Amino acid sequence: MKFTCTQENLNKALNVVGKIINKNSTLPILNNVLIKTEKGRLKLSSTNLEIGISYLIGGKVESEGEITVPTKLFHNFISNLPIGNVEIKLREDVLSLKCNSYKTSIKGLDAKEYPLTPKLDVKPIFKINSFVFKKALSQIIPAISNSESRVEITGVFMDLSNLNKNTITLVATDSYRLAEIYVNINNENINNDYKNILGNTVSVIMPKETIQELVRNLDDIEDDVEVVISESQILFSFGNANIISRLIEGKYPDYKQIIPTEFKTILQVDKRDIIKATKVTSLFSNIFNNSIELKLLAGSKNLEINSESSDLGSNNTKIAVEIEGNDKNISMSYNYKFLIDGLNSLSGDKVVLKINDDSSPMVLTSDVDKYYKYIIMPTRA
Secondary structure, three states, X not given: OEEEEEHHHHHHHHHHHOOOOOOOOOOHHHHEEEEEEXXXXXXXXXXXXXXXXXXXXXXXXXXXXXXXXXXXHHHHHHHOOOOOEEEEEEEOOEEEEEEOOEEXXXXXXXXXXXXXXXXXXXXXXXXXXXXXXXXXXXXXXXHOOOOOOOXXXXXXXXXXXXXXXXXXXXXXXXXXXXXXXXXXOOHHHXXXXXXXXXXXXXXXXXXXXXXXXXXXXXXXXXXXXEEEEOOOEEEEEEOOEEEEEEOOXXXXXXXXXXXXXXXXXXXXXXXXXXXXXXHHHHOOOOOOOOEEEEEEOOOOOEEEEEEEEOOOEEXXXXXXXXXXXXXXXXXXXXXXXXXXXXXXXXXOOEEEEEEOOOOOOEEEEOOOOOOEEEEEOOOOO
């Protein structure tokens, strides 16, 4: 193999493919990145056997070849090179690199030993604007569960049953809070044959790590994201990158039943005010469940945020709110970390809190995010 490309492009590719690699002692070759020429370009690939990521680089191919080299060593070397062209040569199992006055040789492992990344030979189901997709996934991520006993809620649920209405639904929950968002897709970006491609599949569950990698790598991408779905895998294709992942097996819980549809009290509050008040109050929160109290007195135009600790003291903060339906006293306790996550996930300067009573879930929304809901369950004393 002999290939020439820019240091900038090579470093960018390694930033994309290198993050999923963790030190693997049982299969050392997984600590390596696969480098190969493909159709006149250089392809870098990595996998942890759950997710596979590949990235294509343009350049000049003088001869074909493939090799795997230690990812961390290779990336550290490339990232410290000056701006300029990098010449890559492969001879037997040694990869030689040259950039200006820098020269190095890295011993690799045979590419034939590297696990094959599955290929999905089906057409995309839909494509979606990368900025829209990234924002929606970012709003969902905080609610994903880390439970080891309930694997079905350790990912993002994507409901495809309303594609005929140009909509997908994304959901995440950890049983204590839930995030749901409806995402509109342009009709021309949906495969007309999607029903035949999907077959009986009307929803999928995507692993948390996959979603995190996707969000991270959509930072500077302006292209649409193509989404390909098979029975057990999902592929996201955007720019020069591909991310392929297994899907989580299992049945997602019937989350709709916990979302209230009617509300007795609706508050509108400045987002910065309630976040600041919550952070201050959290300093004295219950150490066992991180709970703070949100208190609303009948007829009042203020929301009180309170906490008390026998060891530290207490705090009471009042913030002005616009209220509809405030006809009785309400005292609610919530995990302040979950509350802050929800508030931070909302866009706009104002947030809306929808409440029924002390023991019911609270729904957070905003006028800017009309299709997004964040539901938080009250804590128990």
